[in-house]
Amino acid sequence: MSKVVVVTSGKGGVGKTTSTAALGAALARAGNRVCVVDFDVGLRNLDLVMGAERRVVYDLINVANGDAKLAQALIRDKRVDTLSLLAASQTRDKDALSEEGVARVVDELRGLFDYVLCDSPAGIERGALLAMRFADEAVVVTNPEVSSVRDSDRIIGLLDSKTLRAEQGQRLQKQLLLTRFDPGRASRGEMLGVADVLEILSIPLLGIVPESEEILRASNIGAPITINAATSQAGRSYEDAARRLMGESVPMLVPGEKKSLLNRILGRRAAA
Amino acid sequence: MSLFGLFKPRNATAPVARERLQILLAHERVALGPDNLIAVLRDEILATIAKHVEIAPDAVKVTMGQQGAVSTLEIDVDIPTEKIAAGLARQAPAKAVA
């Protein structure tokens, strides 16, 4: 059965696009048929992060409006053949995307893929609402930082009220992906910890991705980190998160928590 | 003063962030209305039923409707018949006592 997952956050720049690419590639490498869909109309970036920017001919709006067939718009990944991309349009007219059009595209995607990952634009406007509208599940991407946590709380409220599933009285699974986590700063009390964010947002944890240079390197060369550096720490966090999304139970490693108590005390002292 | 107090860095601002967020979000969740009331109700109803009968997460549907001056809450639960029988069998001794 096909699953539509929205990757959302409210706030911009927290790692939605990075996470969509990394989770999509990891799911595809695990043998699933996966399509990642860019809903960020006017500010498309998923194509760039996936390294497919020069292959975009038709986009989501073309398909939604019936100007192109889905098969013409899907871009098959050159490294993982079960992975496809549907790019966003660069039009400035944000209303160019209609709800009926999106419904039709998502329906058709369900027939072709095991997972459809929708990369949401930032904000709580039309674009973000369309990206979540037909989702069965949500990955809420949050940074351990006050404004990101607040915006995620807002998005959780919208997931529970503005999605088709919510309106039909069905449950929509929401899971937290904590990204750009800095273990050192969290352990020194300079940054919200994992437990803090979980307690405040009270949704289950899908994974913790550390702040990492590897992520920048991966986006520089246009390869999702789960393809390019799957064994790096950030790569492994995304691999684990993808397996949890598939329903496997994978032990949760909090980056930096393997340090001994002595190290932690010394760390605090050095920071003081 | 505790031993840890000795090493507590001056810039441990995360507890302040956490407290400010908890207060702010408590207000905002109320101010933004009962948007997720249905979701909360559904999760709690599901949890309550699941304590007694094995049930799929999707089996509970909750919808809110309006008819004139009254709002109606419709709760629709699908439970396979054999699960109900098993659930009742387990509860039977307790009922006999009561």
Ligand SMILES: Nc1ncnc2c1ncn2[C@@H]1O[C@H](COP(=O)(O)OP(=O)(O)O)[C@@H](O)[C@H]1O
């Ligand atoms: N774990 C991470 N470590 C370091 N940089 C990250 C991490 N996650 C995302 N970034 C960087 O943050 C920026 C914003 O990420 P992006 O995925 O585009 O966010 P969004 O789609 O939410 O706006 C990008 O430059 C990206 O490379």
Ligand SMILES: [Mg+2]
């Ligand atoms: Mg983005």
